[in-house]
Amino acid sequence: MKIGIVNDLPIAVEGLKRVLAQSRAHQVVWVAHDGAEAVKACAAQTPDLVLMDLVMPGMDGVEATRRIMASTPCSILIVTASAGANAWRTYEAMSHGALDAVDTPEFGTGDPRRGVVALLSKIDTIGRLIGDRREGTAEVAERRDAAVFGAGDRLLAIGASAGGPGALVTLLSGLPRGFPAAIVIVQHVDEQFAPGMAEWLNQQSALPVRIVRQGDRPVAGTVLLASTRDHLVLTSAHLLGYTPNPAHYVYRPSVDVFFQSVCEHWQGTAVGVLLTGMGRDGALGLKALRNKGYHTIAQDAASSAVYGMPKAAAALDAAVEILPLDLIGPRLLGLFSK
Numbered sequence: 001m002k003i004g005i006v007n008d009l010p011i012a013v014e015g016l017k018r019v020l021a022q023s024r025a026h027q028v029v030w031v032a033h034d035g036a037e038a039v040k041a042c043a044a045q046t047p048d049l050v051l052m053d054l055v056m057p058g059m060d061g062v063e064a065t066r067r068i069m070a071s072t073p074c075s076i077l078i079v080t081a082s083a084g085a086n087a088w089r090t091y092e093a094m095s096h097g098a099l100d101a102v103d104t105p106e107f108g109t110g111d112p113r114r115g116v117v118a119l120l121s122k123i124d125t126i127g128r129l130i131g132d133r134r135e136g137t138a139e140v141a142e143r144r145d146a147a148v149f150g151a152g153d154r155l156l157a158i159g160a161s162a163g164g165p166g167a168l169v170t171l172l173s174g175l176p177r178g179f180p181a182a183i184v185i186v187q188h189v190d191e192q193f194a195p196g197m198a199e200w201l202n203q204q205s206a207l208p209v210r211i212v213r214q215g216d217r218p219v220a221g222t223v224l225l226a227s228t229r230d231h232l233v234l235t236s237a238h239l240l241g242y243t244p245n246p247a248h249y250v251y252r253p254s255v256d257v258f259f260q261s262v263c264e265h266w267q268g269t270a271v272g273v274l275l276t277g278m279g280r281d282g283a284l285g286l287k288a289l290r291n292k293g294y295h296t297i298a299q300d301a302a303s304s305a306v307y308g309m310p311k312a313a314a315a316l317d318a319a320v321e322i323l324p325l326d327l328i329g330p331r332l333l334g335l336f337s338k
Contacts, residue, residue, distance in 0.1 A: 001048040001127055002029045006038040006064065007079075008056045012104055016051060016079070019105065019116050026123070035059030035067075042072045049126055052098065054080040054089045062092045069097035069163075069305055075126050075278070079104050079119065087196040095166025097305040099126055099278060100190055128250045129279050153238075153268025154181035154336060155218055159255030159285070161188040161277025163305025165197060167325055168275070172205040172223065174329025179207055181271075181336050182218030184240070186226045186255045188277065194227035201225070216240045226253045233261035251281040255309070259285025263292045271335055272296045273328060274319070277309035287318035295335060297321045297328055 003026055007013050013031055020026040029047050032038035036059045038050065050068065054061035065076055078093050078101035080086055090101045102122045105115030160167055164187045175183075189197055194211055201223070202209040211227035217238050218224065226232035229252045230242035242253075249257065255274070259282065262270055272289040274282045276299055290296045298310040298319035303326070313319050323331060 001025060001123070001130070002027050002045075003123075004028075004030050004032065004038065004041055004045075004047040004050045006032045006035065006050060006056070006061065007053040007104075008033045009053075012053070015105060016119075019119060020123075022120070025127070035061060035064030038064045039067045039071070042068045042074065046072045046074050048130060049075045049077060049123065051079040052076050052093070053104070054078060054086050054093065060089070062089050062096070065093045065098050066096040073097065073306065075099055075130060077102065077122055077126060087193060088200065090193060091165045091197055091200050094189070095163060095169070095305070097163045097276075099129070099162050099188075101193065102190075125250060153266075154220065155262065155266055155268060155270040156181045156183045156273065156332065156336075157259060157262050157270060157289070158183065158185045158273045158275065159187075159259065159277070159282035159309070160185065160275035161251075161255075161279065161281065161306070161309055163276035164188070165200070166305065167299065167303075168201060169204050170325050171273075171275070171329050171332075172201060172207060172209070174326075175205075175207055175332065177206040178221050179333075179336070180220055181269075182220050183207065183223040184212070184218055184226075184232070184258070185223065186232055186253050186258045186282075188251060188253075188255075188281070191228045194225060198225045198227070212240050212242075214241050226258070229253065231257040233258060234265040235261075237265050237267045251279065255282030256285035259289055262294075263288045270294045271332065273332075274298045274310050274313050275325070276304035276306050278306045279308050280312040282309045283312035283316050283318055286313045287316045290318055290320060295320055297323055297331065299328065300324050 030041045032041045034056045052061045076098040198211045209223040212224045231253045235241040274286050298313040301307040303324045
């Protein structure tokens with residue numbers, strides 16, 4: 001992969017170069033020392049992947065991510081001194097389309113090997129995601145009238161990836177306390193960030209948001225967020241759990257796997273929603289939900305930070321409706337109204 005490095009610390013830049021030099025598959029095409037330089041460098045030579053620091057003088061990594069994704073979109077991995085300590089900035093960057101985050105290896109102090117392994121693992125995963133990304137057919141904006149759902153068990157199943165945190169804030173902020181359906185979200189995020197993301201979403205939502213624990217039950221008016229690298233699934237009609245299988249999936253946790261489990265086990269009414277994200281995860285699962293007779297919605301291109309997953313769903317005719325993000329919440333209110 002052609003990789004750009006954005007970091008204002010010379011020792012970090014040299015360390016990252018050495019890490020990338022361990023693989024002939026990676027080539028550093030430019031180095032930027034702040035966000036503004038990164039935006040210009042991406043415009044001049046858009047790489048396959050940007051390793052983006054968060055805290056820099058001048059333009060920080062959050063704003064640089066926003067501008068790059070708006071003008072010359074590419075894959076961005078947040079690589080910062082302490083991703084956990086900068087969790088709020090991390091979620092903001094992911095809202096603008098950054099794919100993931102990892103701590104910068106401790107070059108010159110401590111044992112950097114653990115950090116190097118984590119960094120290379122993230123880069124390898126993103127490389128496989130880039131390889132999995134394919135062009136879909138033109139967007140099809142199909143809209144059909146759907147019956148308002150009656151009483152009974154109700155589930156809103158949501159999948160999201162790059163750009164998902166911000167999209168989820170917008171969607172959840174439009175749903176009132178006492179929303180008459182259980183909400184379960186599979187967002188592609190490292191498990192170390194999932195609890196913090198649940199807290200972050202909870203502070204911006206009228207509905208309570210928390211991570212899913214093994215054996216949890218979906219409850220109306222509560223938002224549950226997948227929180228491990230294992231796949232979240234319905235293990236029965238009313239219980240959630242985690243499974244390592246299928247082990248070969250590059251997407252972990254996988255939206256497809258969760259949506260398929262809804263098809264297999266859920267016995268009430270369900271709506272599937274696929275939001276912004278890179279790649280194709282969730283498209284086949286959304287199609288399965290539609291084939292089962294459930295209502296399905298995909299986010300449209302204009303409002304998606306990364307139009308990959310919903311585009312793949314549109315190409316498969318998996319979505320009953322393709323909607324702008326700001327209209328998805330009101331549509332859900334209509335679908336689930338008594």
